[in-house]
Amino acid sequence: MSKPGQQVLAQLRQQIASGRLPPGARVVEIPTAEALGVSRMPVRVALRVLEREGLLEKAGARGFRVRAATRDDIVDGVEVRGVLEGLAALRIGERGMSAATERALRTCLADGDAIFAKGRLVEADLAAYQDMNVRFHAAIIEAGGGGAIREALARNEHLPFASVRALAADIARLDREYSRLSYAHMQHHAIFDALANRQGARAESLMREHANATLAHVDFAWPEMQRPEPR
Amino acid sequence: MSKPGQQVLAQLRQQIASGRLPPGARVVEIPTAEALGVSRMPVRVALRVLEREGLLEKAGARGFRVRAATRDDIVDGVEVRGVLEGLAALRIGERGMSAATERALRTCLADGDAIFAKGRLVEADLAAYQDMNVRFHAAIIEAGGGGAIREALARNEHLPFASVRALAADIARLDREYSRLSYAHMQHHAIFDALANRQGARAESLMREHANATLAHVDFAWPEMQRPEPR
DNA sequence: AGGCTTTATATTGGATCCAATTTGATCTGT
DNA sequence: ACAGATCAAATTGGATCCAATATAAAGCCT
Numbered sequence: 001m002s003k004p005g006q007q008v009l010a011q012l013r014q015q016i017a018s019g020r021l022p023p024g025a026r027v028v029e030i031p032t033a034e035a036l037g038v039s040r041m042p043v044r045v046a047l048r049v050l051e052r053e054g055l056l057e058k059a060g061a062r063g064f065r066v067r068a069a070t071r072d073d074i075v076d077g078v079e080v081r082g083v084l085e086g087l088a089a090l091r092i093g094e095r096g097m098s099a100a101t102e103r104a105l106r107t108c109l110a111d112g113d114a115i116f117a118k119g120r121l122v123e124a125d126l127a128a129y130q131d132m133n134v135r136f137h138a139a140i141i142e143a144g145g146g147g148a149i150r151e152a153l154a155r156n157e158h159l160p161f162a163s164v165r166a167l168a169a170d171i172a173r174l175d176r177e178y179s180r181l182s183y184a185h186m187q188h189h190a191i192f193d194a195l196a197n198r199q200g201a202r203a204e205s206l207m208r209e210h211a212n213a214t215l216a217h218v219d220f221a222w223p224e225m226q227r228p229e230p231r
Numbered sequence: 232m233s234k235p236g237q238q239v240l241a242q243l244r245q246q247i248a249s250g251r252l253p254p255g256a257r258v259v260e261i262p263t264a265e266a267l268g269v270s271r272m273p274v275r276v277a278l279r280v281l282e283r284e285g286l287l288e289k290a291g292a293r294g295f296r297v298r299a300a301t302r303d304d305i306v307d308g309v310e311v312r313g314v315l316e317g318l319a320a321l322r323i324g325e326r327g328m329s330a331a332t333e334r335a336l337r338t339c340l341a342d343g344d345a346i347f348a349k350g351r352l353v354e355a356d357l358a359a360y361q362d363m364n365v366r367f368h369a370a371i372i373e374a375g376g377g378g379a380i381r382e383a384l385a386r387n388e389h390l391p392f393a394s395v396r397a398l399a400a401d402i403a404r405l406d407r408e409y410s411r412l413s414y415a416h417m418q419h420h421a422i423f424d425a426l427a428n429r430q431g432a433r434a435e436s437l438m439r440e441h442a443n444a445t446l447a448h449v450d451f452a453w454p455e456m457q458r459p460e461p462r
Numbered sequence: 463a464g465g466c467t468t469t470a471t472a473t474t475g476g477a478t479c480c481a482a483t484t485t486g487a488t489c490t491g492t
Numbered sequence: 493a494c495a496g497a498t499c500a501a502a503t504t505g506g507a508t509c510c511a512a513t514a515t516a517a518a519g520c521c522t
């Protein structure tokens with residue numbers, strides 16, 4: 001159907017997310033079109049869409065540039081994800097879980113327990129944890145989030161660390177990751193407990209704190225990105 | 232610079248917001264381009280951008296359609312606006328107001344007080360109230376909202392009643408509107424009081440309730456849109 | 463008479479071409 | 493030698509043309 005168009009958009013998005021196009025890199029129509037094997041047209045619309053999405057910014061007549069996210073942008077994104085997922089959790093807590101949602105969440109909890117039962121992490125565990133984590137959050141969004149919540153969350157996907165998908169764990173310090181991720185998984189347990197007991201407000205609070213917990217990792221993973229605000 | 236392109240985008244946005252293009256209306260490239268006096272190209276990119284923005288949805292090969300919002304979509308949108316503006320208010324409460332923000336908010340409060348001091352509403356008051364209301368919310372977003380909050384809120388602008396801009400008061404029942412709007416304005420006072428006293432959590436709660444208050448108006452203004460969820 | 467198939471038309475999607483604008487470099491003048 | 497101005501190259505933005513596709517209507521067969 002719209003194979004080339006959507007393809008170009010997806011490829012550019014992935015190249016930006018993967019760092020293949022680093023922040024600040026110039027993105028020009030003609031070279032990009034040649035590199036992707038299409039004409040300038042799909043690239044042009046994709047660039048416009050990506051700009052409106054916040055991944056690119058136009059650099060005058062010199063083409064576009066990959067927008068560099070500041071630390072404040074990331075903090076914003078994480079807090080926004082927190083309140084939105086918190087809202088979804090609140091609504092589940094108020095209206096009750098469906099049997100399917102409860103089953104999906106229980107599976108996630110069991111998968112996480114299995115990962116941490118060994119008392120240590122191996123490298124393959126990181127991918128497994130990330131998969132479980134994505135499923136856990138997706139189940140909550142699907143159950144408690146309406147269209148507006150989903151759409152608003154989609155805006156955050158491009159921010160590093162703001163997306164649940166962005167794990168970027170440090171494979172060199174698996175012991176440190178163990179404590180960080182097992183703590184996050186304990187939060188998963190607490191969130192499920194709140195949802196199962198119809199404690200909407202508690203579930204919301206936990207969800208917001210759960211999002212904020214990822215912020216501690218930012219300063220560790222990006223030490224060069226110092227907080228520019230003595231405020 | 233980019234006069235025709237941005238012009239087309241702005242005109243389409245305004246036509247959708249003003250109801251000139253009602254929900255469900257087909258939007259086709261060629262007639263739209265002719266009506267706006269440009270070629271298909273700027274219309275094409277504008278349609279793509281509007282689609283990604285949520286104002287349009289593509290209807291297969293029959294062009295695009297102005298997205299119709301269900302009542303649940305509106306409830307979602309209002310709740311999302313509530314948590315996001317609540318987050319902005321929370322952050323202002325925690326970090327304190329700038330002098331400029333306090334001045335802007337005080338002006339809004341005084342303007343509102345002047346409107347309601349007469350004890351009744353005339354038709355011209357509605358526009359004045361809407362203007363004040365937009366300024367009040369904009370000041371809070373500007374002061375407490377980061378880029379992510381602003382972007383996430385922008386997604387809600389297309390939903391009727393979810394945007395602060397959408398007032399749609401009933402000029403036939405100005406007495407009813409008086410109580411509704413004066414109550415909303417009292418919430419403005421309470422929000423300001425919370426912000427001035429560094430009560431971030433209180434400001435957030437008030438802001439969320441302030442958004443929810445607009446929901447009561449939906450069922451009144453759109454009686455034909457019944458809640459489809461006995462749940 | 464109704465349903466299925468086929469055909470025709472409408473509409474999007476992509477490519478190429480042309481114009482306008484901005485940026486960077488070079489050249490000249492003081 | 494430095495600064496300003498002019499010129500050239502690159503890049504975006506718009507328009508027109510062509511192909512692919514989906515939808516709807518009409519005709520035919522059962």
